[in-house]
Amino acid sequence: xxxxxxxxxxxxxxxxxxxxxxxxxxxxxxxxxxxxxxxxxxxxxxxxxxxxxxxxxxxxxxxxxxxxxxxxxxxxxxxxxxxxxxxxxxxxxxxxxxxxxxxxxxxxxxxxxxxxxxxxxxxxxxxxxxxxxxxxxxxxxxxxxxxxxxxxxxxxxxxxxxxxxxxxxxxxxxxxxxxxxxxxxxxxxxxxxxxxxxxxxxxxxxxxxxxxxxxxxxxxxxxxxxxxxxxxxxxxxxxxxxxxxxxxxxxxxxxxxxxxxxxxxxxxxxxxxxxxxxxxxxxxxxxxxxxxxxxxxxxxxxxxxxxxxxxxxxxxxxxxxxxxxxxxxxxxxxxxxxxxxxxxxxxxxxxxxxxxxxxxxxxxxxxxxxxxxxxxxxxxxxxxxxxxxxxxxxxxxxxxxxxxxxxxxxxxxxxxxxxxxxxxxxxxxxxxxxxxxxxxxxxxxxxxxxxxxxxxxxxxxxxxxxxxxxxxx
Ligand code: SF4
Ligand code: SF4
Numbered sequence: 480x481x482x483x484x485x486x487x488x489x490x491x492x493x494x495x496x497x498x499x500x501x502x503x504x505x506x507x508x509x510x511x512x513x514x515x516x517x518x519x520x521x522x523x524x525x526x527x528x529x530x531x532x533x534x535x536x537x538x539x540x541x542x543x544x545x546x547x548x549x550x551x552x553x554x555x556x557x558x559x560x561x562x563x564x565x566x567x568x569x570x571x572x573x574x575x576x577x578x579x580x581x582x583x584x585x586x587x588x589x590x591x592x593x594x595x596x597x598x599x600x601x602x603x604x605x606x607x608x609x610x611x612x613x614x615x616x617x618x619x620x621x622x623x624x625x626x627x628x629x630x631x632x633x634x635x636x637x638x639x640x641x642x643x644x645x646x647x648x649x650x651x652x653x654x655x656x657x658x659x660x661x662x663x664x665x666x667x668x669x670x671x672x673x674x675x676x677x678x679x680x681x682x683x684x685x686x687x688x689x690x691x692x693x694x695x696x697x698x699x700x701x702x703x704x705x706x707x708x709x710x711x712x713x714x715x716x717x718x719x720x721x722x723x724x725x726x727x728x729x730x731x732x733x734x735x736x737x738x739x740x741x742x743x744x745x746x747x748x749x750x751x752x753x754x755x756x757x758x759x760x761x762x763x764x765x766x767x768x769x770x771x772x773x774x775x776x777x778x779x780x781x782x783x784x785x786x787x788x789x790x791x792x793x794x795x796x797x798x799x800x801x802x803x804x805x806x807x808x809x810x811x812x813x814x815x816x817x818x819x820x821x822x823x824x825x826x827x828x829x830x831x832x833x834x835x836x837x838x839x840x841x842x843x844x845x846x847x848x849x850x851x852x853x854x855x856x857x858x859x860x861x862x863x864x865x866x867x868x869x870x871x872x873x874x875x876x877x878x879x880x881x882x883x884x885x886x887x888x889x890x891x892x893x894x895x896x897x898x899x900x901x902x903x904x905x906x907x908x909x910x911x912x913x914x915x916x917x918x919x920x921x922x923x924x925x926x927x928x929x930x931x932x933x934x935x936x937x938x939x940x941x942x943x944x945x946x947x948x949x950x951x952x
Pocket of ligand 1: 663667686703704706707825
């Protein structure tokens with residue numbers, strides 16, 4: 480067993496209000512530069528929809544991530560030899576129109592316009608060409624409309640569902656999906672780079688681009704199935720979410736998590752067995768990957784794990800931080816959070832608690848054993864999004880979330896204890912109280928557990944070059 484540490488984030492989709500506040504500080508701090516106008520390291524998509532860039536989830540179109548060939552993992556877009564031969568032509572890259580052509584407005588005209596009869600208006604101008612443009616797509620174009628009528632047919636999460644059913648008003652549904660780089664355990668971007676410019680930090684698993692080594696081949700862009708590496712047309716280099724590592728090293732959480740209005744984000748360290756990454760990513764079918772992924776995450780309270788971790792040289796404060804981590808509880812102990820498209824086989828480390836979308840009369844009369852099937856968002860849709868189509872883990876997570884609500888409601892509002900609901904969800908009252916605390920009340924220091932990088936621990940927290948963006952960070 481080779482124990483390593485990894486930062487992970489959990490997002491509770493039940494609480495995301497789609498305000499996009501998370502995207503703004505990220506944009507202002509990391510991609511508010513020439514060449515990076517179209518980049519959103521953190522973006523918030525509405526589901527259903529095809530997202531940003533369009534159809535990023537459809538690997539028949541974009542050919543990102545891994546596939547299994549003869550029981551072995553292969554990059555879907557071909558290996559290094561294939562890339563070497565085709566290095567000047569990469570047909571799998573998304574086009575700028577699939578992201579969106581970035582634009583701004585001639586704001587000065589509003590201020591400088593001379594007095595006139597009608598209020599002045601301003602036109603959008605492309606930030607690439609400076610020419611006026613007709614707006615046809617943007618990073619959250621599908622917001623509020625959920626894009627269903629226009630783009631629903633292109634949403635792969637309707638697999639085994641008839642999407643036109645959800646065009647009817649009484650069936651329509653939507654929720655928000657905030658997305659950032661997954662800082663995967665088995666990152667396809669790293670394996671795709673012919674220059675070896677992408678790397679995963681030894682000490683905390685954050686995936687970075689070495690700007691000095693990047694040659695702008697863009698195979699990381701096409702290799703990432705989540706489309707979370709971007710090409711900067713000004714510098715000719717690749718850029719991606721850096722998990723705010725300068726903040727994280729100082730014990731501060733990422734900007735997206737810190738600014739989240741809905742308080743839906745949790746950040747912490749996980750311990751995992753690095754020797755079993757390949758085994759987990761090579762599980763025979765897509766739906767076997769999630770349990771295999773869970774299996775390599777180690778219990779930080781297990782004395783044997785702690786002993787092995789200490790023997791491997793992990794400092795005591797890192798092991799202690801992993802034990803206090805909110806993400807281990809949400810991901811493994813309580814199995815509330817699920818990975819995004821595990822079938823891409825990259826073992827993503829940003830996890831999502833599925834949205835409960837209650838239709839209140841069904842949830843509150845939980846006596847009906849099938850109330851989960853009457854929630855507004857179809858279970859099949861969530862399973863296609865989070866568990867490669869396997870519905871059981873989604874059902875379990877939703878039942879537990881619902882049990883927390885009903886139990887706490889019975890206790891606080893109705894002044895009685897509804898123990899029946901706990902039996903049905905298979906959890907104890909003690910666990911429910913802890914879930915409630917973390918999901919509803921947790922303070923900043925409970926949601927974000929980030930050990931600082933002590934100066935004397937140079938052996939563990941080696942500063943690896945950096946992701947320097949022209950002195951802007
Ligand atoms: S999500 Fe991030 S770490 Fe995973 S493959 Fe894409 S860029 Fe790499
Ligand atoms: S800031 Fe939080 S609540 Fe708002 S869109 Fe982002 S993740 Fe959702």
